[in-house]
Each structure stands twice: as C-alpha cells, then as structure tokens.
Amino acid sequence: MLITLTSDMGLEDYYVAAIKGAIYNQLPNVKVVDISHDIPPFDIVHASFVLKNTFKEFPKNTIHIIGVDAEKNQTNKHLIVKNYDQYFIGADNGIFSLIFDKKPDGIWNINRNTESENYSFPTKDIFVSIACHLARGGLPAVVGNEIQDIKSKQLFRPIVDMNTIKGMVGYIDKYGNLITNISKKIFNEVGKGKAFKIFLTKSEYSIEKIHQNYNEVVEGERIAIFGSGDFLEIAINKGVKGSGGGASQLFGISINDIITIEFKD
Amino acid sequence: MLITLTSDMGLEDYYVAAIKGAIYNQLPNVKVVDISHDIPPFDIVHASFVLKNTFKEFPKNTIHIIGVDAEKNQTNKHLIVKNYDQYFIGADNGIFSLIFDKKPDGIWNINRNTESENYSFPTKDIFVSIACHLARGGLPAVVGNEIQDIKSKQLFRPIVDMNTIKGMVGYIDKYGNLITNISKKIFNEVGKGKAFKIFLTKSEYSIEKIHQNYNEVVEGERIAIFGSGDFLEIAINKGVKGSGGGASQLFGISINDIITIEFKD
Amino acid sequence: MLITLTSDMGLEDYYVAAIKGAIYNQLPNVKVVDISHDIPPFDIVHASFVLKNTFKEFPKNTIHIIGVDAEKNQTNKHLIVKNYDQYFIGADNGIFSLIFDKKPDGIWNINRNTESENYSFPTKDIFVSIACHLARGGLPAVVGNEIQDIKSKQLFRPIVDMNTIKGMVGYIDKYGNLITNISKKIFNEVGKGKAFKIFLTKSEYSIEKIHQNYNEVVEGERIAIFGSGDFLEIAINKGVKGSGGGASQLFGISINDIITIEFKD
Numbered sequence: 123m124l125i126t127l128t129s130d131m132g133l134e135d136y137y138v139a140a141i142k143g144a145i146y147n148q149l150p151n152v153k154v155v156d157i158s159h160d161i162p163p164f165d166i167v168h169a170s171f172v173l174k175n176t177f178k179e180f181p182k183n184t185i186h187i188i189g190v191d192a193e194k195n196q197t198n199k200h201l202i203v204k205n206y207d208q209y210f211i212g213a214d215n216g217i218f219s220l221i222f223d224k225k226p227d228g229i230w231n232i233n234r235n236t237e238s239e240n241y242s243f244p245t246k247d248i249f250v251s252i253a254c255h256l257a258r259g260g261l262p263a264v265v266g267n268e269i270q271d272i273k274s275k276q277l278f279r280p281i282v283d284m285n286t287i288k289g290m291v292g293y294i295d296k297y298g299n300l301i302t303n304i305s306k307k308i309f310n311e312v313g314k315g316k317a318f319k320i321f322l323t324k325s326e327y328s329i330e331k332i333h334q335n336y337n338e339v340v341e342g343e344r345i346a347i348f349g350s351g352d353f354l355e356i357a358i359n360k361g362v363k364g365s366g367g368g369a370s371q372l373f374g375i376s377i378n379d380i381i382t383i384e385f386k387d
Numbered sequence: 388m389l390i391t392l393t394s395d396m397g398l399e400d401y402y403v404a405a406i407k408g409a410i411y412n413q414l415p416n417v418k419v420v421d422i423s424h425d426i427p428p429f430d431i432v433h434a435s436f437v438l439k440n441t442f443k444e445f446p447k448n449t450i451h452i453i454g455v456d457a458e459k460n461q462t463n464k465h466l467i468v469k470n471y472d473q474y475f476i477g478a479d480n481g482i483f484s485l486i487f488d489k490k491p492d493g494i495w496n497i498n499r500n501t502e503s504e505n506y507s508f509p510t511k512d513i514f515v516s517i518a519c520h521l522a523r524g525g526l527p528a529v530v531g532n533e534i535q536d537i538k539s540k541q542l543f544r545p546i547v548d549m550n551t552i553k554g555m556v557g558y559i560d561k562y563g564n565l566i567t568n569i570s571k572k573i574f575n576e577v578g579k580g581k582a583f584k585i586f587l588t589k590s591e592y593s594i595e596k597i598h599q600n601y602n603e604v605v606e607g608e609r610i611a612i613f614g615s616g617d618f619l620e621i622a623i624n625k626g627v628k629g630s631g632g633g634a635s636q637l638f639g640i641s642i643n644d645i646i647t648i649e650f651k652d
Numbered sequence: 653m654l655i656t657l658t659s660d661m662g663l664e665d666y667y668v669a670a671i672k673g674a675i676y677n678q679l680p681n682v683k684v685v686d687i688s689h690d691i692p693p694f695d696i697v698h699a700s701f702v703l704k705n706t707f708k709e710f711p712k713n714t715i716h717i718i719g720v721d722a723e724k725n726q727t728n729k730h731l732i733v734k735n736y737d738q739y740f741i742g743a744d745n746g747i748f749s750l751i752f753d754k755k756p757d758g759i760w761n762i763n764r765n766t767e768s769e770n771y772s773f774p775t776k777d778i779f780v781s782i783a784c785h786l787a788r789g790g791l792p793a794v795v796g797n798e799i800q801d802i803k804s805k806q807l808f809r810p811i812v813d814m815n816t817i818k819g820m821v822g823y824i825d826k827y828g829n830l831i832t833n834i835s836k837k838i839f840n841e842v843g844k845g846k847a848f849k850i851f852l853t854k855s856e857y858s859i860e861k862i863h864q865n866y867n868e869v870v871e872g873e874r875i876a877i878f879g880s881g882d883f884l885e886i887a888i889n890k891g892v893k894g895s896g897g898g899a900s901q902l903f904g905i906s907i908n909d910i911i912t913i914e915f916k917d
Contacts, residue, residue, distance in 0.1 A: 124676060126669070132561040134425035136440040139391070142420055143444030146389060150418075150446060153680075155672055160664035163562060163627040175666040179673030179776075181680060195602035242600055242612050242620075246444075296662040297693060335772055337725035347772050362693040397826040399690035401705040404656070407685055408709030411654060415683075415711060428827060428892040460867035507865055507877050511709075 123149070123257045124180060128157040128169055129189035129245065141189070141246045148254040157186070164191045167277065170220030171293045171301075175351045177208060177221070185253045188212030189245035200248060202262045203272065204228035209256050211249045216275030230266030278378075280304050285385040287312050289354070291377055298368015299349075299357040302381045306352045309383070317386040320346055322356065325373040329356065336360070344369065356381070388414070388522045389445060393422040393434055394454035394510065406454070406511045413519040422451070429456045432542070435485030436558045436566075440616045442473060442486070450518045453477030454510035465513060467527045468537065469493035474521050476514045481540030495531030543643075545569050547577050550650040554619070555643055563633015564614075564622040567646050571617045574648070582651040585611055587621065590638040594621070601625070609634065621646070653679070653787045654710060658687040658699055659719035659775065671719070671776045678784040687716070694721045697807070700750030701823045701831075705881045707738060707751070715783045718742030719775035730778060732792045733802065734758040739786050741779045746805030760796030808908075810834050815915040817842050819884070820908055828898015829879075829887040832911050836882045839913070847916040850876055852886065855903040859886065866890070874899065886911070 125145060131137040142154050157176055161169045169190040177186060191213060194200050198213040205226040210218065218226065232252060241247045255265055262268075280289035280303055289304035300322075320329040329346045332354075339345045341360045349355040356375075361367035369375065390410060396402040407419050422441055426434045434455040442451060456478060459465050463478040470491040475483065483491065497517060506512045520530055527533075545554035545568055554569035574597075585594040594611045597619075604610045606625045614620040621640075626632035634640065655675060661667040672684050687706055691699045699720040707716060721743060724730050728743040735756040740748065748756065762782060771777045785795055792798075810819035810833055819834035830852075850859040859876045862884075869875045871890045879885040886905075891897035899905065 124680075132425070133421070133423050135560045136423070136437040137560075139420070139422040139437070139441045140444045143441055143446075143449075146418070146420070147444060147446045150389075153676070155669070155676070156663070157669040158663050158666070160662070163630075164625055172666040172669070176669045176673055179670045179677060181673075181677045184673075193600055193602040195600075198602075242614055295665045295667075335723055335725075337723040337728075349772055360694055365693075397690070398686070398688050400825045401688070401702040402825075404685070404687040404702070404706045405709045408706055408711075408714075411683070411685070412709060412711045415654075428895075429890055458865055458867040460865075463867075507879055 123151075124153050124155055124184040125253050125257060126155045126157045126180065126184060126186045127159070127189065128161065128173055128186065129159045130161040130163045130165065130169070131159050131189060133159055137243070137246070140243075141187075141250060144246055144250045145254065148250070149257055152254075152257055161190050166191055166215055166217040166275075167220065168293070170217050174221050177210075178206065180208065182207040183209075185209045185256050186211065187245060187249045187253050188217060189249070190217070191215045192245050192249070194241075194244060197273070200232040200244065201272065202228075202230040202232060202252060202256070202266050204262065209253075209262070211252050213244075214273045216273045218272040219274045220277065226272065228262065229269050229272055230262040231269050232266045277303065280308055282308070282312055285312070285316075285387060287383040289381045289383075291375055291379050291381060294363070294370045294377060296363060297357070298361055298363030298370040299355055300369050300373075300375055300381075301349060301351075302354045302356070304354040304381065304383065306348045306354070309354065313383070313385045319384050320354075320356070321382045321384070322373050322375060323380045323382075324375060327373070342367070344372075354381070388416075389418050389420055389449040390518050390522060391420045391422050391445065391449060391451045392424070392454065393426065393438055393451065394424045395426040395428045395430065395434070396424050396454060398424055402508070402511070405508075406452075406515060409511055409515045410519065413515070414522055417519075417522055426455050431456055431480055431482040431540075432485065433558070435482050439486050442475075443471065445473065447472040448474075450474045450521050451476065452510060452514045452518050453482060454514070455482065456480045457510050457514070459506075459509060462538070465497040465509065466537065467493075467495040467497060467517060467521070467531050469527065474518075474527070476517050478509075479538045481538045483537040484539045485542065491537065493527065494534050494537055495527040496534050497531045543568065545573055547573070550577070550581075550652060552577050552648040554646045554648075556640055556646060557642065559628070559635045559642060561628060562622070563626055563628030563635040564620055565634050565638075565640055565646075566614060566616075567619045567621070569619040569646065569648065571613045571619070574613075574619065578648075578650045584649050585619075585621070586647045586649070587638050587640060588645045588647075589640060592638070607632070609637075619646070653681075654683050654685055654714040655783050655787060656685045656687045656710065656714060656716045657689070657719065658691065658703055658716065659689045660691040660693045660695065660699070661689050661719060663689055667773070667776070670773075671717075671780060674776050674780045675784065678780070679787055682784075682787055691720050696721055696745055696747040697750065698823070700747050703751050708736065710738065712737040713739075715739045715786050716741065717775060717779045717783050718747060719779070720747065721745045722775050722779070724771075724774060727803070730762040730774065731802065732758075732760040732762060732782060732786070732796050734792065739783075739792070741782050743774075744803045746803045748802040749804045750807065756802065758792065759799050759802055760792040761799050762796045807833065810838055812838070812842055815842070815846075815917060817913040819911045819913075821905055821911060822907065824893070824900045824907060826893060827887070828891055828893030828900040829885055830899050830903075830905055830911075831879060831881075832884045832886070834884040834911065834913065836878045836884070839884065843913070843915045849914050850884075850886070851912040851914070852903050852905055853910045853912075854905060857903070872897070874902075884911070
C-alpha cells in the first residue's frame with residue numbers, strides 16, 4: 123500500500139520525518155513516497171499542478187496526504203476526497219478543484235476528534251491517522267460525513283476568439299520551461315491543422331512549429347512542445363533557469379503572463 | 388526494521404546514496420528513512436532539535452544513524468546509545484545529551500576495527516555496519532564496550548524570577564517561526580493561569596494570548612502557540628521566511644535572542 | 653529488487669514523483685532509491701562522479717536509471733549497459749565511459765517503440781519500462797539490440813614528469829572539499845614513499861603530509877587525505893563552503909584548476 127506526501131515543509135526541519143515516523147509506527151509495511159516537500163509555502167496552485175501531473179502514474183488505492191495550507195478554519199474543512207480510485211486527504215482550501223478535471227466520486231468531511239482540539243500540526247496529527255485508517259481498508263464513512271461539494275477555485279482558462287487562442291503561463295519549472303494552460307485539445311480544435319504563430323508577451327520572438335522532443339532543435343534554441351500533461355510548453359533546449367538561459371529568463375516571462383497563438387486563415 | 392539517517396551531507400554529492408547502498412547491500416529488506424540531510428554543516432544543536440522532535444514518532448527498535456560531526460577524535464568516541472527502546476549511533480560530540488531528556492538506558496563505545504584505521508567516511512564505513520548488526524538483532528555488547536556516560540552539553544534553560552520567565556529562541560524553522568526553550572510545563576507552573584504578556588527583544592510588540600491553531604488569527608497576524616514539542620512558538624500566520632513575512636524577519640529575531648513572559652500579579 | 657534514480661530534475665516539480673509512481677504502478681514491491689536529483693542541469697561529469705562513487709555500494713542486480721541529458725538524438729542512443737553485475741539505463745552522451753573503469757560486459761541499444769514517437773520525458777516514458785522489464789528478470793536483448801561500444805568521453809588524467817604529478821580538481825563537494833583526479837595508486841607509484849609537497853594553483857600554501865582522517869588536524873587547518881574513492885582530496889577540517897571556510901573558497905580554487913605534487917629526489 124502506498125501513501126504519498128506533498129508539502130511545503132522542506133526537509134531541513136523535523137516535520138516531514140515526524141510524519142513518516144508516525145505512519146511507519148502505525149503501518150510498518152506501508153510505502154511512503156515523497157511527491158515533493160519543496161512546494162512554495164502555502165502555494166496551492168503549485169501543489170495542485172504537481173499533484174495533477176503525478177497522481178495518475180500511481181497505482182489504484184494510493185492515498186495522497188496534502189500538507190499544504192492544511193490548517194482547518196471556518197471555511198477550510200478537512201476532507202477525504204475519492205477520485206480515480208485513489209484517496210486524497212487535505213484541507214478544502216480550493217486545491218481539490220484544481221487537481222481534478224472531473225467531479226470527485228466521494229467527499230467526506232473528517233469528523234472532529236473530540237478528545238483534543240489542539241492540533242497545530244494537522245498533517246501529522248490528523249491526516250496520518252486518516253491515511254492509515256484508509257490504508258488498512260477502513261471506509262471513509264467511518265471517520266467522516268459524506269458531503270456533496272468541494273470548494274471551487276478556478277484558474278484562468280484560455281480565451282478563444284476566431285483564429286486566436288489567448289492563454290497564460292501557469293507554471294515555470296526548475297529548468298525555466300514555461301508551461302501554459304493551453305491544451306493540445308483546444309489547440310487542435312481551434313487550429314484544425316492550420317499554420318500558426320505563438321507570441322510571447324514581452325518578447326518579439328514567435329514560434330511557428332510544435333516539436334516532439336527538445337533535441338529536435340539545437341542547443342539554446344527556443345522550442346514549443348506539448349509536455350507530458352499535454353499542455354503547450356515553451357522552452358529553450360538545454361536552457362537552465364538561474365544560469366541566464368531558461369525560457370523564463372531569456373524571454374522575461376513570469377507566471378500569469380499571456381501567450382497568444384494566431385492561426386492563419 | 389527501520390534505519391533512519393540524519394546528516395549534514397546534502398543530496399547533491401554521493402555520500403548519502405553510498406550510505407543507503409551499503410545498508411541495502413547488507414540488508415535488502417530494511418527500510419531506510421531520511422530524517423534530514425539538510426542539517427547545517429557540523430551543527431549538532433540543529434541536528435539534536437530535529438531528532439528530539441522526531442524519534443518518538445518512530446516504532447520501537449528503530450535505529451538512528453547520526454552523520455553530523457561524526458569524525459572520531461580524542462574526545463569524541465563513536466557510540467551506540469540505547470534510549471526509549473531505540474538505538475542511536477553517532478560520535479559523542481555532545482549531541483546525545485541534547486536529544487534526550489533522560490539518562491540513556493545503555494551506552495557502548497564502539498570497538499576499534501583493527502583491520503583498518505583509514506576511515507575518512509565513518510558514517511558509511513563504521514555506523515552502517517553497526518546499524519546492520521543491530522538490525523539483525525545483534526547485541527551492542529558484541530561490537531562495543533559498555534560505558535557509563537555520554538558527553539554533556541547543556542543549552543540555556545529559561546530563568547524564572549517571581550512572575551517572569553526569561554527564555555530564548557532556540558530554533559527558527561523554514562517558515563521563520565521562532566521556537567523557544569519555554570515549555571508548556573514551566574509556563575503553567577509559573578503562570579498558574581494568570582494574565583501575561585510575551586515580549587520579544589528588539590520588538591515593541593507583545594502577545595497576550597496563547598492560541599491553539601495558527602488559523603485562529605488573521606493572515607499576517609502574530610501568534611503564540613505551544614507547538615508539537617510543547618514548546619512556546621512565536622509565529623506569523625502564513626508568514627514565510629524569505630518573503631519578508633516570517634516572524635524571524637518581521638521581528639528581527641535571531642537564534643539565542645531573549646523572549647520574556649511577564650505574568651500579572 | 654532495487655531501482656535507483658539519478659537526475660537533474662530537482663524535487664520541486666512533478667517529474668521525479670511521476671517516475672516513482674510509474675515504477676510502483678508496474679512493480680509495487682520494488683525499492684526505489686534516490687541517488688541524487690540535485691545534479692547540476694545537464695552536467696554529466698558531475699552525475700558520473702556521483703554514480704562512480706556510489707554504484708559499487710549497491711547489491712548485485714541493482715538497476716540504475718540515469719535521467720541526466722536523457723534526450724535521444726542522432727548521436728545519443730538510449731542504452732542499457734551491464735557492468736559489475738548491475739544495469740545502467742540512460743542516453744549515450746558519454747556518461748557511461750566516465751562512470752566505469754573497465755569496458756562494460758554488455759551494451760544494448762534500446763529498440764524504438766513504434767507505437768509512439770512523442771517522448772518528451774524519456775526518463776519516465778522509456779527508461780521506467782526498461783527498468784521494470786529488467787527488474788522482472790527480463791533479458792536486455794528482448795528490448796534492445798546488442799552493440800559493441802559506448803561513446804567515449806575522457807577527462808583529463810594526471811601527467812607524470814619525473815618526480816612530479818600534475819593533476820586537477822575534478823569535483824568540489826558541498827563542504828568545499830577539492831576532490832582531485834590523482835589516485836592513491838599513481839601517488840604511490842610515482843612517490844615510492846618519498847617526501848613531497850602538494851601545491852595548489854593560486855595559493856601559496858603547500859601540504860606535506862597525507863592524513864587518514866580530517867580530525868587529525870585542528871579545525872580550520874588544511875589537510876590532504878585519500879577520500880573514499882581513493883582520490884586525493886584537499887580540505888579544510890570543518891571548513892564549509894558558503895561560510896567562507898571551505899577549501900574551494902579559502903584557496904580560491906575552482907573545478908579544473910591544477911594541483912601539483914613534487915616528490916623529493
């Protein structure tokens with residue numbers, strides 16, 4: 123049985139190790155897999171992007187603990203969400219709606235533990251027990267009340283106007299690659315195979331071809347590909363953020379900047 | 388069986404992977420868990436804080452390898468320490484006395500291996516064999532001589548003067564939260580439920596309430612809570628070190644700075 | 653069965669977790685071990701140094717996935733390399749010749765998967781399946797064609813001139829230790845036990861002794877030892893890169909700088 127951890131806790135403090143110890147203490151034979159602990163603090167958009175591109179790789183019945191912005195408050199309930207035959211445990215801060223492209227198969231509001239109300243470390247003190255309960259084959263209904271909805275948070279979606287798609291950069295990875303919110307599906311629907319130009323705000327360069335692999339252009343050359351999530355990605359082959367060479371730096375592009383695709387009539 | 392690793396070796400070099408390979412080579416079925424490899428170099432106080440707040444989460448019989456300041460020298464013996472039904476292996480540089488709140492149940496001075504005296508990488512070349520010996524159920528007395536004492540290193544403890552507790556900041560985590568050396572126990576003993584003010588050196592702010600969860604105050608507000616180690620912690624709700632928002636930066640507070648609590652008569 | 657991962661992908665994006673999920677999806681009982689994901693981007697010399705000093709610690713039959721500069725192109729085939737009873741999977745960018753000190757026992761050019769040519773993430777989309785095939789006991793010849801050679805890439809080797817060895821710094825670790833390309837073997841062959849002086853370019857200091865352990869000199873003192881790879885290493889005892897104390901900073905030494913050893917006649 124697999125339990126994954128996603129958090130903004132880093133690895134220099136004791137938090138992540140305490141969570142792992144607590145899991146192994148209950149279930150010595152479970153496998154704990156780190157998704158990432160380097161999520162920028164409280165950044166649920168970044169965390170949702172990482173999870174969205176990861177969870178489908180994992181086997182059925184995998185249990186995902188989400189330790190980002192995990193404090194419960196009046197509007198952020200602690201939830202178990204079931205979708206794609208996997209479980210996700212976290213605070214209802216909007217992240218669930220960002221991870222999934224379809225309505226969850228089940229949502230449970232985790233019951234208050236009346237013995238103690240002092241949970242300053244909910245990922246360890248609450249989510250671990252819930253995850254171990256589920257990993258043992260326990261039902262979510264035993265530890266939560268089924269509810270109907272998760273909090274909805276929408277990211278901008280591309281705008282289509284005749285022969286033009288206006289999207290934006292939603293994520294920049296460690297290589298400085300620009301990952302947009304323009305999917306292969308919308309690109310094909312609007313473009314229907316016509317010639318096109320991709321324009322980057324703040325840059326005079328345009329790109330007129332989609333490649334399959336970075337190495338189809340020479341080192342240092344700009345390239346557009348559909349990345350593994352099937353979203354349009356603008357990159358520099360072997361460019362690297364930080365060394366002055368990544369696409370984000372060369373083009374001066376930040377998260378939320380506009381990417382425009384114009385198809386020829 | 389679990390073996391944990393705590394070190395200042397980082398993950399960009401080969402050291403940590405060589406240690407893991409060496410363990411799996413001897414014991415393919417053991418589980419190796421990273422506590423942290425991002426301990427600041429040679430910082431046994433940081434390492435002890437991380438271990439102190441972690442080890443009790445782990446199951447009985449867990450074996451902890453401590454690869455921080457691990458070189459043997461004339462005063463730093465290589466030790467096996469047994470406490471709380473777990474084993475700890477490291478150099479006697481003072482760290483053991485910082486991890487535990489009670490005398491160890493057993494201390495063994497690891498025997499010199501007469502075959503080779505060239506151990507420039509003791510965590511791999513010495514501690515791994517010892518850990519595997521223990522993980523197989525071997526007795527510490529087979530590989531070491533029982534001794535009576537560990538080297539003692541004391542951190543400052545809070546000073547109580549009538550209605551005042553003077554403590555200090557002992558650790559600052561990646562969110563910039565200030566973790567003090569003032570325990571809930573001493574707070575309750577001195578305070579007996581009376582009203583109080585917490586003063587931070589170098590800051591004109593005071594805090595007059597202890598909360599249970601960060602989210603009980605609005606974002607950006609200062610808050611005092613007893614953290615998971617039951618030590619008083621001063622934080623900014625959703626403040627983050629590095630973005631100019633963590634408590635350490637907002638209050639200009641560093642490790643070893645004084646925190647004063649004055650209780651009303 | 654062990655599968656290790658070495659990459660330059662870092663842990664803040666989804667790449668590494670997607671790889672792990674894909675492996676566990678195929679083989680729930682395999683053990684995935686991170687060698688490092690902090691290899692500098694596309695730096696096959698750094699990656700080869702880390703692997704060279706690690707792989708022999710691992711058990712026989714371990715499978716190593718190398719996700720550094722892993723894109724296939726006209727000259728970089730995707731290979732399975734067998735050596736020392738272990739498998740290595742990666743692109744033939746020269747890294748294999750840097751890892752090994754002997755010719756591989758077998759080399760296979762991984763067959764093109766004709767179903768899809770869109771592999772922008774070969775470490776996950778190609779190497780994982782190959783690794784799982786091998787981990788199940790499958791033969792390399794089933795998924796590749798045996799070939800005779802790997803691409804050769806040579807690093808500078810020390811030059812010996814009478815009583816002098818001229819080597820260079822090949823790697824600087826996180827402590828700032830300078831790891832040279834001068835082996836214990838060549839040192840002993842040329843030196844034959846004679847007195848010597850080690851000179852660092854750009855530094856007026858010399859070192860006249862090889863120690864066994866860092867702690868044989870006082871803190872802050874320079875020291876030469878043969879490190880675990882049996883290569884000459886110049887260090888500052890308890891010096892740390894970044895705090896102004898590591899050997900690289902104190903001596904102003906960078907990768908590729910010359911180290912000279914002069915033996916007395």
